Every structure is written in structure tokens, then in C-alpha cells.
Amino acid sequence: MLLEERLQLLKKRIICRDDEIDLLNCFISNEASILAPTTVIHGYKSIGKSFTVEGYLKELGVKHSIVKCDECITKKVLLQRCFKRIKLDSGVGSDYTNDVKFGTLGENFPSFVNALESFTRQTNYSDHHVIVLDRFDQCMEPTQELFAAFCRLQEQSNIRNISIVFIISTDDPKDIATSSIPHIYFRNYTEPQVKEILRSKQLCHFDVDSIDNNPASFEFWKQYATIIVDLYFSYTGSDMNLLINICETVWPSFTQPIRQGKYKLGDFIKVYRENSHLLHNENIINNSSIKSFKTMKEEEDLDNTNVQDLPTHSKYILIASYLASFNLPKNDLHNFSKLRAIKNKKRALSEKAKNKRGHLGKDDIDSRLLSPNFFDLERMLAILSIIYRTNSQSLNVTDDNHLLNLHDDMIKNEEIKELERSKFTLSRNTDLDSQITTLFSLGLLSKSANSDILGARVRWRCNINWSTVETLAKDTDFPLVEYLGDE
Amino acid sequence: MGNFNNILESKSLKDKYIEIHKLLEHTIRDNEGHSIMIIGPRSSGKTSLVNAALADMETKYGGQYIVFKLNAFIHSDDNSALREIAKQLDNNLNRNMDQNTVTDELQTFEQRSISDTMNIILNTLNKRNEEKPLLTGRLQSEENPEEKLSLIFIIEEFEKFTDNNKQTLLYNLFDSSQNSSVPICVVGISSKIITRELLEKRVRSRFSQRMISINKPNTLEEFWANARLALTLNDNKIEELTDKAFGREWNSHVDHLFHSSTVFKRMLYQNYYTVKNYKDFNNACIFPMSKITTESPFLQDKHFQKYIQNQSTNHTQELVKSLSSLELLLTIAAARWVEKHDLQVINFNLAYKEYEDMMKGFNVNSTSTVASANNFDSKVITNIKINQKIWSANVLKNNWEILYKLGLLLDSTGLTTNNDGHIITNINLNKNLIIEENKMVQLDVSLDELGNLIDDLNVYKKLTRL
Structure with a gap:
């Protein structure tokens, strides 16, 4: 346990966490006999849990090992890492040789306990040792069972000097919810607290000695941090990692005028006015502010670039697959045939149905916002052959205004149409299959199972969203909306 | 976890302690085989009672018995439990022996293959007096060959061992507690009240049916x-x-x-x-x-x-409190959509559309209500329009992901039941993967609940009413 004066010092270093430090101080101590065998540190998002615990343990001067569980792929790796860290951090592990006879280390929990017991026996290690299992819930394998096992470590073995601190950010697993382990809950920071914390330490520097040594540079940082919190608090909440990340991303370009000597450190407002476009750019939080390699400037936000340079046939395939995915097969006849009657009948029916129900239902959801359905390849090819006709000049004329076209060359026109319809088809030399596989490997199409691409029972679906297909349709002058079922 | 030190002074547990104590004493002193089950809610002193009894045994009959402690949380299957038994046997018997003899692998209970280990232990437990396998001789106590060592098995989270379909370990333990000439006492400790019913018929018939149940205090x-x-x-x-x-x-x-x-x-x-x-x-x-x-x-x-x-009082409540305002808005939008359409699942696209509509309505309403509320300052205020920024879908997609990782959004197929009607949760199934924008998920909170959770001063509270 820390005495009052050192506690105060620690609280000055780690601000806004007074209560939590007090509680840490009563559960974790440097005497093995009076400490809690397990403690759970709980809190959502990055709000200084690990930071506080680590700071406290350092101040306490107790031997501790921190295991980052989110870096462990399996439970086995996690256990092995725990053991190795203990061996390393204990300072007595150098002459330890493994004498566990059967089973590999960390294969399951008993073998871990075995190894630990044999380690403490051989080296007579009896210093109090704290294992911090950081982000325990984020290990790639589910760790609920391990949680319970770690809680019973002291009870089931003759190890008495090792205590465990879990740091988690989700609810307790059901197995241990009733076993009353001491919890320390970290509440999220309020906006003033976030500001205070961020302002307290200058995280970014100008990398120019004459500016950095100037006390005004700290003042500049404080104003900068305040602005960042003001602008982005609604997005980040009290997630400190996100805020620090934003600070670091914007800093270099924001302080460019100062480094170039255009403004002085005191002119924060002027710098802000010049660079306000930087701060109000949503790209900062999109993870998409990527610098182009040649120009070292931030890339413009380009949407749907990945489909623009596809060959025309591929674009049609994509559109056809989109239509196949988002239209129901039962509506194909009225979507893709020219028979008006079916269309009108259908529409009238749906209007009627809509009036009957008072509130919104399943059918009122815009299907474009839902996930695409799987379709058979044949259906997509059929749709493709229909929509590809829009490429032809004469066939593209709709029948809608046939009364206006009621003039002399009408019969002639019809003949031309008929002729073209019989001839016009997809270019016979296009290798559809290879195009489909290309689209698949680009990730624009996906298939139902991990089976062979050529397999007969494979079903496909398109992987592009509405805005992408809209640009495609614009590119190819294709009247997409006419073919969509619920328009 | 067995850390109540003054437990023997508790009046309500005194007679239970005496019963356990008597049973253990019979096993050790009179070489009788017994089995018992202690059932009670967590942290009601089950393990502490047994430990206290064992501590008393140690002073009276130290060295005449071996205790095996198993815990289903650690020894999650029969195999590891068996290994643990073998290991504890080895440790106990080798304590007095010369280190040199241990090196021979044939001399130990624990073998490389699990079936060999099983065989050796079973042979030992089931031996009749006429046959004497290699190891059984050592079970006789050193000083007095006539007196047998008693074995005491303490099995915690007992009900977990009933999960596997043959219940081999329990069957063998109970069987030898009744038939073996080696005195064996099996103490099962569990917090599940139906533990006895979970035993298979042939296992249950070998159990002595002796139960001690510890209840929570009534006054x-x-x-x-x-x-x-x-x-x-x-x-x-x-x-x-x-x-x-x-x-x-x-x-x-x-x-x-x-x-x-x-x-x-x-x-x-x-x-x-x-x-x-x-x-x-x-x-x-x-x-x-x-x-x-x-x-x-x-x-x-x-x-x-x-x-x-x-302490955090409630998972969802604290979770909602820790959301940033943008995440909160997205949650409200999703809850509104679920409420409107009476469907259980939602994806990001739908939530974002609802968010857009909601914020548009919010901006219109907020200016008009502010203007009408204060007649005095209406002239000033009508000129100021406080518009909430509507963020782009790309930004909110990050927030959607955060909500998913926090556990406020659950996989729609997260809850399933197996043949026996046990609920299997794989809520954490995809926790580390990216969530697609049209992936259907379930929202863990309803609009009503959100309305109760949000602080009255929060401007977004009125959005929780349709």
C-alpha cells in the first residue's frame, strides 16, 4: 500500500482518477498476505485503465508483468506468454529449467499451473508478483473459461504470491458474474476533464529547437488541444486514444505556417483561421487521409474509383448482378419484359396493400439498403442479355410514345428493330467467364460457399452498394431505375 | 473460494460442519467409503466448511489420507482431471521417497498416454486384496502396513463434470467409493441445485444420496x-x-x-x-x-x-452513458427504426437513413420550439439557428463499428439453442472482424429503455419519443 503523500503525488501525475487510485490502493498491495487474489478493472473505451494501473504498479514498486491479451491469437499463446513474462520479470528465472514431464506448456490451464508451480518450487520465488492481463476480453479466442480458471488459481494451487488483475471493457462473463470478484469501475471522462488531460501534456512538438524551447509553444499546444476537443468531442466521446490520434494527424500540417516563420507562436487565432479547412475536414476521422506518394499531398476523397476503369462489359455484368441481387426472381417478368399490363397490375395491387396497413412494415424498407441476395449465374446472364440491348440505338426507343410514332416509316422501323433484335447480342468474342472471375477476384462479386468457381451449385451475389452502381449506370448511360423492382 | 476464516463460529453452519466432519472422520479413521454433495449459492461458505474440516483432520490424522482437489473451472474435462489426480498421487507418495526412484516412468501414476494413466489409477482403486499390482503396495502407509491410506476427492463445480456424455470419471469415483477396499470419500461441491438430477442413472445409483444444502440467510x-x-x-x-x-x-x-x-x-x-x-x-x-x-x-x-x-450498476446503462453523442444519436436512430418497423434486426444503411431523417427533423423543430418558447427573447433567438451537423456516412460507419465492438449491437444469429435446450451464445463470435454496412444485427436496447437512460438535460432526449 502506498502512503498518503505518495498517493497524492500519483494523483497529480494521473489526473481525474482519484477514486480509482484509492481503490486500487486498497486491493493491490506489495504484501502478498493482504492482497486480493484477483481484481477486475472495468471500463468502456480507452479511458486510461491500463495507464492508471501501470502507473500505480510502478509507483508501488511491486514486481509485475503486463500481458497484452489482444495480441494473443490463441489461449495457448496467452498462457505461454504469461509464463514467460513471469519468468522474465521475476528476475530469478534465468537458471530455471522446465521439469514438467508431460504435455507442452500452456496446452491447457492445468499445464500452465503445473509449470508455474514447478517454477516457484525450483527457484523459491516468493516475492509478490502481479500479472496484469490487459484487454483480456479481446483475445482472439473466447476467454470466458480462462477467466474462471485464473480466478481459481490461488485456490487450486500452492502459489500464493501471484495475484491477477484483469482489464476488460465488456461485461463480466456469465461464469464468474456471481463469484464476487472485487471490481473497480472506470467511469468515462467528461468534456472538461478530457480537455484538462489533453492540455496537461504537450504530445506534439514542432521539431524546431528554437520554437520548442519557447514556453509559448506549450501555450500553443493548450489552445490547439482545446480546439480539437471542441470540434471532435461529439465524435470521440471520452476515447482518449482517438483524440490523441486526431491531434497527431492534424498537427504537422496545422503548424506548418509557424515552422515556416509565417506566424509567431502567439498568433494561434491567425493560424487557426488559415487552417480551419484542415480541422473541419472529415477525412481526419475517416482513416482515409492518405498522402499520395508522389506529391505528398492528401488525396482527394474519391468515391468509386475502383470501378471506373473496368471494361464496358464488366460494367454491364456488375449492373446485371446488382439487378439480380436486388430484384426478386418472381418480379423478373415485369421488370425485364416490355409487357406493360403486368407492370400496371402489379403496381395497383401494391398501392392497395399499402393503404390497408396503418404502419410501416417489411415491404416499406428500401431494398437497396439491405444486403444483396444470392442469384444463379443463369439468371444474371439472362438479365445481362436483356439490359445489354440498351446499348443498341434502335432497340433503345421505348414503346411508351408509340402513338406519337404513328407515322409512315413505323413499319420500317419495326422491321429494323426486329432485325436488330435477332442479331444484337453480347459480342460473341467476350469471354464472360474470365470477366466474372476477374470481378470475383476484385471482390466486386462474391459467391455463396468456398467451393470451386466452376461448381454447378455456386450462387453469386454482387458486392457493390447503391452509389457505386449509380455511377456505373451514369457511365454507361443505363436507365437503372427503370429496372429496379420497387421504384 | 474458501476464505472465510471465522466460519466455524457461524451458528447456521455449525451443524453442517459437524456432518462433514463426521463423514471425513469415518473415511479416515474407520476406512469407510462415502460420497456427499454440498449444494449452496456462491460464497455461502461451502468450500470453507470443507477446508475447515480438512484442517482439523490434518491435526488429528495427518499423514493417513490424501486429498485431491479438482475444480471444473481449471480441469475442464475428464482427461485433465485424471492427470491432476495422477499428479497429486505422485506428489503425495513421493514426498517421503527417494528422488532417484521417481525417474523411472513405470513407477509413477501419471503416464504419457491418458488411457494408461486411467488404467493404473483404476487398478489401484479397484484392487481386491488377493492381487497386488506394482503400485498398490505403496498405498499402504509407511509406518503401519495394516492401515490403509484413505483418499478424499473434493470436486468443485461438480455439475460441470456431468456435461460429457459418459460421465466416466464420476462413475468410476462413485463406484470405487462403494466397492473398493481403499477407503474413498467423494465430496462434490456445486452451486447448481439440480446437480443430482444431472447425473446419469447408473452414476446416480452409486451415489450415496447424501446431500447438504446451504441456503441464504432468511433474516x-x-x-x-x-x-x-x-x-x-x-x-x-x-x-x-x-x-x-x-x-x-x-x-x-x-x-x-x-x-x-x-x-x-x-x-x-x-x-x-x-x-x-x-x-x-x-x-x-x-x-x-x-x-x-x-x-x-x-x-x-x-x-x-x-x-x-x-461499482457499475448495469451493463447496458453504463454502456449508453459512455457513448459519445454521435454514437448515442446513431443508437437512437437505430432504436427508432426498430420501433417503427417492428422488426428485430437492422443494418447500418437503415440506421443511417433514419439518422439523416431524424436530424433533419430535429434541426427544424429545435429552431421553431426555441422561438416559440421564449417570447421575450424571440426576436434575438429566431435569428440564431442552431443546426446540428449531420455527419457523413463514412464517419458514422466508424461509430457503428464501435457500437458493435462495445456489444450494444449483437449478431442476429448470436443466440441459438442446442438439442437439449441449452442456450448457446456466440455473441463474441465476430468481435474482431469488420462489420459490413448491410450486415443485419440486433440492437441490445429499445427506444423506451434509451429514453429512461438518457439524462433529462440532454437535448437528444426528445428524440427518443417518436
């Missing part, structure tokens, strides 16, 4: 009488102190706390009327305990609040 006085034991010193301890008067004063101060104080009493009442959990009570007392100094040598009433106040 507050009983609860306090037991909880008080954790805070007070017993007579032996007081005798050991140099200043005996302080020990007595300490005890009377604890009683005084119960009879007079507000915070301490409230904490006790709250515990009694919600969970009746002694360990929770103890946890709350640790902080005041750590504040004892030579200046203030007694527990201070005000310190009892600290731990209780720090």
Missing part, C-alpha cells in the same frame, strides 16, 4: 450475524494481541456501527435485500479497512460508500 439478523464474523476478531485472536483491550473495543465498535450508523447500515441492507452475498459485503469493507491508521484506529463510516459508489 437480516442472521445475515448480519454471519457478515459480522468477517469484521470482528474472535476470542483466540484477542488473546494473541498485545493490547487486548483494543481487540474488545474494536469488536464493540463494529457492533456500534451496525446499530447506529447510516452509511454502513444502508450498505448492509442493500446487500441483504439484493444479493445476500457475504463476499460482496467483504469487498465493500476492504477500503475502510485500508484507511485504518494509528490516528484513526477504527472503521470510519464515511469510507463504506466508496466501493459501492464505484
